[in-house]
Amino acid sequence: MADRKQFIEVAPADVELLKLLEETRDVLVSDEQLREQRVSFAFGNALHSESITKDSVRRSSEHVRLLA
Numbered sequence: 001m002a003d004r005k006q007f008i009e010v011a012p013a014d015v016e017l018l019k020l021l022e023e024t025r026d027v028l029v030s031d032e033q034l035r036e037q038r039v040s041f042a043f044g045n046a047l048h049s050e051s052i053t054k055d056s057v058r059r060s061s062e063h064v065r066l067l068a
Contacts (some may be wrong), residue, residue, distance in 0.1 A: 035061070 029037075043057045 039054060039058045039061055042061065043052070043054045046052045046057065
């Protein structure tokens, strides 16, 4: 496979991003915040349709069960 330029050399780390990561390293995420992140992820990856809204994804997420 051909070498890709983006993988030939490592880009320098973003200083501001590293600072933010360090500041938030010990921040605990609440269950509600985690649930909203999941809803946002699902909504962002859903098919583009006027019938799919963030609220409809949120309602649907209340009925989903994960099997262990």
